[in-house]
Amino acid sequence: MANHLITGAGSGIGAAVARRLSQRGDQLWLLARSAARAAELRERFPGARTLVGDLAQPERLSWALGQQPEQPVELDSLLHVAGVVELGPVGDLTPKVWNETLAANLVAPAELTRLFLPALRAACGQVLFVNSGAGLRANPDWAAYAASKHGLRALADALRAEEHGNGVRVTSVYPGRTATPMQEKVHAQEGSSYDPEAWIDPESVATTVLTALDLPRDAEVTDLTVRPGR
Known part of the structure; x- marks a missing residue:
């Protein structure tokens, strides 16, 4: 039975990945921002640890x-x-927005990886970053988010080179627009109507994640881009 630590398991892509791993009998460790949120996750994913x-x-x-x-x-x-x-x-983004975005999207993944590297090395495990198409190119109004995701790509590339000798694989997945609560928020900020049917199903991204995790140990998926097929 494999052990997986997941952030963002409460909704969207994270929830889809957690559900798929749980269904096949793997042990989940789910990071929650509060004790109340942790209790909700344990109820949603019986047997999971938080x-x-x-x-x-x-x-x-x-x-x-x-x-x-x-x-x-x-x-x-x-x-x-x-x-x-x-x-x-850029002309409207405050330091508060920049700091909050970089903290959650870049600094926290770096710190969490640092803290759990011994456990990953012990299992010859894998670090997988669900990045974004914004991690490959930056569009108008997306500067803070794209900068955090470009930084996440750099983090993954450096980590891969550093940990290869320790048997730790590192993968970046770059989904295009996916039908998640975050995408609904993005549409509200853009002032556009939201149709989840127009975008990638979170289950499709979860399939991509599991494909990278399940690859035999003689190979490593480094970067995967997933685009809407409609």
Whole structure:
């Protein structure tokens, strides 16, 4: 039975990935921002274990995880799925928006990876970053989000080179627009109507994630781009 630590399991892509891994009998460790949220996740995913830590405060993650009664000793995968988005032109973006976006989307994944590298090395595990098409190109009004995702790509590339000798694989997945609550928020910020049928189903991205995880150990998927097929 494999052990997976997942961020963002409460909705969208993270929930789809968690459900698929749970259905096949794997052990889930789900990161929640609060004890109340952790209880909700345990109810939604019976048998899952939870850890409490707020990705909005990456400087406190080490302390928060130190308060947990148990943590995984070995991890087959660390799946970074959670993220935040706030659109706006560079001329309007405040330091608060920049700091909040970079903290949740880049600094927190880096810190969480640092904290769990020993467990990943022990299992010759895999770190998988659910990035975004914005991590490959930046469009108007997407500067803060795209910058965080470009940074996440750099983090993945550096980590892959550093941990290859330790048997840790590193994958970046770049989904296009996906029918998630975040996408609904994006449409509201853009002032456009939201039709989930127009975008990628989260289950399709989950299939991509599992494909990368299940690849035999003689190979490594480094980068996968998933685009809407409609």
